Amino acid sequence: MEALIPFSLNALTLISILLMVSMGMAIIFGLMNVINLAHGEFITIGAFTLVVVQGLGGNFWLALIAAPIVGYIIGLALEKALIARIYENPLHAILVTWGLSLILQQVIQLIFGASPQSITGPFPGSIDILGVAYPAYRLFLIAFALATFAATILVFKKTKFGLDLRASIQSSEMASVMGVNPDKINARAFASGAALAALAGVLLAPLTAVTAYMGINYLARSFFVVLVGGAGSISGVAAGSGLIGSLETALSYEIPTTVAQALVLALAIVILRFRPQGILPA
Amino acid sequence: MTVTIPLLSLRNVSRSFGTFKAVTDVSEDFGPEELNCIIGPNGAGKSTLLNMICGTLAVSSGSIHFGDESIGGMSGDKIARLGIARKFQVPSVFPSLSVVENFHVSASNALSANELDEILSTVNLSVDRDTTASELPHGKKQWLEIGMALSMQPKVLLLDEPTAGLSVDETRATSEFLRTLRGKVTVVVIEHDMAFVRDLKAHTMVLHHGKVIASGSFEDIENNDLVRDVYLGRR
Amino acid sequence: MTTTILNTTPGQITRKQKLGPASIIAIGIILALLILPAFVQGYTLTSYRDVLLFALFALSLDLFWGKTGILSFGHATFFGLGAYGMAIMSIHFSIDPAIVSLVGLLAGVGMAALVALIVGYFILYGGVRGAYFTIVTLALTLIANHVAVGWPSVTGGDSGLIGVPPFSILGWSFADPISSYYLALIVLGACLLSSMWVMSGRLGLILTAIQDDEIKVQTLGYKTPLLLLMTFAASAAMAALAGGLYAAGNGFVAPDMIALLLSTEVIIWVAVGGSGTLVGAVIGTAIVWWLQQKISSINASAWPIVIGTFFILLVLVFPKGPAAFVLDKVKKLRRDKEDDR
Numbered sequence: 075m076e077a078l079i080p081f082s083l084n085a086l087t088l089i090s091i092l093l094m095v096s097m098g099m100a101i102i103f104g105l106m107n108v109i110n111l112a113h114g115e116f117i118t119i120g121a122f123t124l125v126v127v128q129g130l131g132g133n134f135w136l137a138l139i140a141a142p143i144v145g146y147i148i149g150l151a152l153e154k155a156l157i158a159r160i161y162e163n164p165l166h167a168i169l170v171t172w173g174l175s176l177i178l179q180q181v182i183q184l185i186f187g188a189s190p191q192s193i194t195g196p197f198p199g200s201i202d203i204l205g206v207a208y209p210a211y212r213l214f215l216i217a218f219a220l221a222t223f224a225a226t227i228l229v230f231k232k233t234k235f236g237l238d239l240r241a242s243i244q245s246s247e248m249a250s251v252m253g254v255n256p257d258k259i260n261a262r263a264f265a266s267g268a269a270l271a272a273l274a275g276v277l278l279a280p281l282t283a284v285t286a287y288m289g290i291n292y293l294a295r296s297f298f299v300v301l302v303g304g305a306g307s308i309s310g311v312a313a314g315s316g317l318i319g320s321l322e323t324a325l326s327y328e329i330p331t332t333v334a335q336a337l338v339l340a341l342a343i344v345i346l347r348f349r350p351q352g353i354l355p356a
Numbered sequence: 357m358t359v360t361i362p363l364l365s366l367r368n369v370s371r372s373f374g375t376f377k378a379v380t381d382v383s384e385d386f387g388p389e390e391l392n393c394i395i396g397p398n399g400a401g402k403s404t405l406l407n408m409i410c411g412t413l414a415v416s417s418g419s420i421h422f423g424d425e426s427i428g429g430m431s432g433d434k435i436a437r438l439g440i441a442r443k444f445q446v447p448s449v450f451p452s453l454s455v456v457e458n459f460h461v462s463a464s465n466a467l468s469a470n471e472l473d474e475i476l477s478t479v480n481l482s483v484d485r486d487t488t489a490s491e492l493p494h495g496k497k498q499w500l501e502i503g504m505a506l507s508m509q510p511k512v513l514l515l516d517e518p519t520a521g522l523s524v525d526e527t528r529a530t531s532e533f534l535r536t537l538r539g540k541v542t543v544v545v546i547e548h549d550m551a552f553v554r555d556l557k558a559h560t561m562v563l564h565h566g567k568v569i570a571s572g573s574f575e576d577i578e579n580n581d582l583v584r585d586v587y588l589g590r591r
Numbered sequence: 592m593t594t595t596i597l598n599t600t601p602g603q604i605t606r607k608q609k610l611g612p613a614s615i616i617a618i619g620i621i622l623a624l625l626i627l628p629a630f631v632q633g634y635t636l637t638s639y640r641d642v643l644l645f646a647l648f649a650l651s652l653d654l655f656w657g658k659t660g661i662l663s664f665g666h667a668t669f670f671g672l673g674a675y676g677m678a679i680m681s682i683h684f685s686i687d688p689a690i691v692s693l694v695g696l697l698a699g700v701g702m703a704a705l706v707a708l709i710v711g712y713f714i715l716y717g718g719v720r721g722a723y724f725t726i727v728t729l730a731l732t733l734i735a736n737h738v739a740v741g742w743p744s745v746t747g748g749d750s751g752l753i754g755v756p757p758f759s760i761l762g763w764s765f766a767d768p769i770s771s772y773y774l775a776l777i778v779l780g781a782c783l784l785s786s787m788w789v790m791s792g793r794l795g796l797i798l799t800a801i802q803d804d805e806i807k808v809q810t811l812g813y814k815t816p817l818l819l820l821m822t823f824a825a826s827a828a829m830a831a832l833a834g835g836l837y838a839a840g841n842g843f844v845a846p847d848m849i850a851l852l853l854s855t856e857v858i859i860w861v862a863v864g865g866s867g868t869l870v871g872a873v874i875g876t877a878i879v880w881w882l883q884q885k886i887s888s889i890n891a892s893a894w895p896i897v898i899g900t901f902f903i904l905l906v907l908v909f910p911k912g913p914a915a916f917v918l919d920k921v922k923k924l925r926r927d928k929e930d931d932r
Contacts, residue, residue: 109726159907164722165662166906172855173902180895290851294730301723332741336734343710343727347717436812450803453796460793461800462811508811 079206081323087212089319090219091281093311094274096296096303097226098267100311103300104243105263106161111171112152113296114289115178116145116268120275121284122182125191134196134276141276142269149268153261161260175289183286195280215277222273227308239263295335298342302349318342361388361511361542362423364409364440369418369428371404378404379566381418386512386559388542391534393553393574395546396563397586402546405563406514409544410442411435422512439511443518449500451490455481458489462504471507478533479503495526499533512542519552531555554578562586614787617870621780628769636768637840642880643775644837647782649860649872651829654786655822656858657867658795660802661720665728666857668735669827671849672706673699673834678752678844679745692758696835703831704824706731711823715816720805732854739846751845758839771840778836779873782829787869798822852895859898862905865914875914 095117102110120141127137152174160166197210230236241249242259250256275289282288295318303314318338325334364386371379379401386392394402407413409420411432420428427435450458459467459475467475476482479499484492489500498518505513518534519527531552537543547553553560554574561571562583570580577583624643628636652666676699681691714727739746746752757766758774765771789795797818800808805815838844847853856879864875887894909916 107722109722111726111729156903156907163906165725166910168662168664168722168725169858169902170906173899173905176855176895176899176902180892180899184892290733294733297726298730330741332737336737336741339730339734343713343730346719346723346727347713433812436810448804448807450800450807452799452803457796457799461796461808464812466793 079204080208081327083203083206083208083212083216085320085323086216088323089315090216091274091278091292092295092299092315092319093223094219094277095271095292096299096311096315097223097308098270098274099296100300100303100308101239101263101270102267104307105239106157106260107164108157108161108167108171108264109164109297110157110264110267111168111293112175112178113171113267113271114291114293115175115182116149116271116289117275117278117292118178118182118286118289119148120145120272121193121279121288122186122191122275123272124193124276124279125186125284128193134194134280137276138273141272145272145275146265146269149265150261152268153264157264158257158260179286179289186286188285190283190285193279193284211280215281218277222270223308223312226270230308235259235262294339298339302342302345361540362425363387363421364512364542364544365421366405366409367419367421369405369408369415369420371401371408371413371416377566379408379563382563382566382568383418384561384568384571386542386544388511388539391538391556391558392542392544393547393556393558393560394544394563395548395550395553395560400563401566402563403516404566406442406516406544406546409435409512410440410514439509440514441505441508441510441512442514442516443501443505444516449489449492449497449504452488454486454488455492455500455503456485458500458504459507463507464509467507475503475506478506478536480529480533495522498522498526499530506537506541510541512544513537515543515545517546517548519547519549527552528555611791613868613870614784617783617787617873620870620873621776621783624776628772633768636772640768640772640775640840641837642877643772643779644833644840645857645860645880646873646876647775647779647833647836648830649857649864649876650779650783650786650869651826651833652857653861653864653866653869653872654790654829655826656861657869657872658790658798659819659822661819662725662858663728663823663826664725664854664858665731665735666827666830667849667851667853668728668732669703669707669830670834670837670853670857671735671739671844672703673831673836674838674844674848675699675739675746675752675834676702676831677835677838678755681755682752683745688756688759689761691756692839693760695755695839696758696832699835700828700831703834704828707824707827708820711820715819715823729851729854732849732851735849736846736851739849746846747844749846751843751848753843755838755842755844757842758836765839775836775840778832782832783869783873786829790869794818794822855898859901862901863913865911868914871914 095113098116099110099113102108102113123141123144124134124137127140128134132140156170156174157167160170195211197214199210200207201210201213202208203213228236230240238249238254238259241252242254242256242263246256249259274292278288278292299311299314299318301314302317303310303312321341322334322338325337329337366382366384369379369382370377382405394405396402404413408415408428411427411430411434415428418428419426422435422438422440425438427438427440450461453461455476456472459472473482476485479502481496481499481503484496489497492500498521502513502515502518515534519530522530527549534543534545534556545556545558557574559572560574560577562569562577562580564586569586570577570583627639631639648666648670651669652663656662673696677692677695680686680695680698686694710727710731714724719727740749742748757764757771759765765774790798797808797813801815801819808815834848837848860876860879861872862875863879864871864873866872882897883894886897905913911919
């Protein structure tokens with residue numbers, strides 16, 4: 075019983091991270107059928123926003139506000155300049171976003187250097203939970219991710235933007251007949267996905283090495299979360315994160331983490347064979 | 357080709373969708389000595405009948421025999437392997453391959469040069485042998501697809517409106533080459549175009565509301581009062 | 592049915608074009624490369640040998656991508672499996688030196704083919720095509736790289752394994768630059784010509800037909816997932832062959848031989864030469880390698896930016912590949928000139 079508490083908290087931490095990094099991808103993938111291979115770099119951009127904000131004397135909370143704005147603006151600019159031209163062809167989208175990813179990585183590395191950046195998280199201590207001491211920051215991360223998830227669902231269900239978005243995911247033709255401007259909704263959705271990824275980057279930064287290449291570690295996992303969960307469905311992201319996050323946590327108790335990650339991705343491929351639509355499709 | 361082609365025979369074939377009877381009690385024999393034509397107004401049950409012969413639809417009652425084999429309710433791919441090939445209304449060919457290459461893909465066994473030339477001249481595509489399919493006009497795409505069906509060396513060839521969208525000259529050429537298939541392969545054609553059917557000199561069966569109202573040579577059909585009333589009379 | 596596909600000789604199919612322009616170019620290139628050692632020796636020759644092996648790797652990708660239209664973003668996995676198979680067999684096991692290279696090569700090639708068959712089965716038979724296939728194979732490289740880095744006792748972890756013996760078979764050693772160059776050339780030439788020969792036959796036609804309309808090909812009675820799977824496995828095996836020979840030629844393996852950047856680069860080699868031509872993959876590799884030397888000598892970190900930019904240009908400016916882009920321009924120029932007259 076004692077061992078179960080840190081295990082569930084570890085699993086919840088990973089699930090929260092996956093939830094944060096995958097929501098943006100699910101929106102972009104579900105709506106535009108674009109597999110955004112530069113998604114990881116938006117996570118990196120978020121983390122480096124924290125680096126810059128702290129370098130200028132600001133604190134973590136300021137970065138938490140700044141990062142999604144930075145992500146949104148860069149995402150919007152890239153959508154208008156590049157992504158909008160490649161919606162019809164998924165392979166083209168892959169090549170362009172991958173090219174973008176390579177350029178962003180290298181530019182970030184040229185500006186900030188190759189060695190990991192030092193940043194400070196907001197909660198250094200730990201908190202007692204049922205007799206088990208657990209890092210306070212991780213508990214904050216779990217709470218924040220759940221709040222963001224709830225907020226995203228609210229936006230999806232209750233706002234005009236969310237309604238238009240869901241209509242477009244169901245059928246972009248129907249939505250445009252109903253007066254939804256597809257160019258506008260695509261641009262805003264892509265930028266929102268980028269903003270969510272950047273937000274995830276800030277949250278991840280205190281737990282990982284902040285380098286120009288950090289995003290790539292989350293790219294394949296968020297892609298599989300979306301595929302296993304069901305493309306275009308926000309509840310699917312929760313299901314996918316839950317499955318992949320708890321499996322990976324359980325496996326890493328027995329085998330090296332990198333091998334556990336590899337195994338989980340392999341398992342995701344197997345799931346695809348039997349449930350090509352994902353667990354909870356849109 | 358000295359393969360004997362078994363008789364395709366339908367006995368009291370019926371098909372209903374819910375309470376709607378699309379085809380009722382159709383009995384007919386199709387042999388290779390004759391070209392066979394099924395005519396009738398829209399909704400008469402022609403396509404339903406064709407779908408039952410090639411296994412896309414199950415029969416509700418009655419039986420379909422191909423020689424000694426009962427094929428009513430057999431799966432589509434099994435029927436195809438018995439040598440019953442079908443050409444759909446919309447031509448579907450491989451646009452990036454040339455005419456000859458399309459035949460090489462569709463042929464069930466590697467084609468010899470002679471077999472290839474024979475198919476090419478049958479469907480009037482000898483001069484277009486190396487043309488890419490996407491560049492063929494619509495009519496020649498139809499012929500290409502008939503040729504692809506022939507390259508599978510079928511015993512029965514089911515054609516769903518092969519003249520749809522063809523010009524008058526192309527239609528005439530089509531009936532000419534279909535006539536050369538008499539005796540080699542059993543051809544069953546669904547058609548709207550009366551001039552084409554007359555040209556074909558086919559054994560014709562008239563469907564109306566799912567029932568056979570007349571069957572015989574085209575001349576017999578033309579002189580049948582009932583047929584004049586429901587179909588030809590309208591023209 | 593599959594056996595008749597492979598047994599059909601190309602001569603039966605396209606009697607008129609027994610020697611197309613592509614095969615003439617291929618034979619010309621091989622002949623030119625045969626006399627190269629008369630002009631180049633020593634270290635430079637070994638780097639040319641590496642280019643030949645990379646060209647073999649590019650050829651393997653073009654065999655699948657170019658012929659099926661499905662892009663594999665994970666081909667470095669197979670190159671890496673070939674390299675690591677060779678290294679692990681020759682370093683961790685005490686195998687008779689007379690056959691160790693052969694065993695290593697077979698192990699790597701076998702592993703690659705097996706992984707391709709297993710992964711390919713799950714995705715190709717799952718109906719996964721196009722972009723999904725691409726992304727799943729991308730993840731495959733990530734997985735393989737994780738394992739290569741995270742299993743130091745076997746793979747040497749980050750630093751890799753050093754001390755792979757030069758390729759040798761039954762006392763014949765290919766240790767010096769000239770013989771290892773010729774080994775690479777012979778393997779490349781054999782793979783190139785045999786791939787072109789097989790693909791000019793019925794299998795090549797059917798794969799093109801699958802790109803046009805896979806359902807229709809199925810209704811004609813072909814088992815299309817099986818054909819795609821076999822092509823994928825053959826392509827993976829060829830990539831591993833290149834990887835194994837590369838490891839033996841250079842004497843070491845490192846995780847960057849099984850990494851995403853290599854998967855990315857090989858796509859560019861093929862795209863520059865024009866995908867689907869097979870011989871273009873070889874030419875493209877040589878061009879890009881030469882460019883990389885030039886650019887890296889100015890600024891090493893600029894290379895990934897060049898690659899990234901190339902991907903974007905590839906889609907926006909020349910979607911059919913730079914080679915086709917130039918050819919189209921030339922054709923248009925010629926047409927315009929004729930119109931002027």
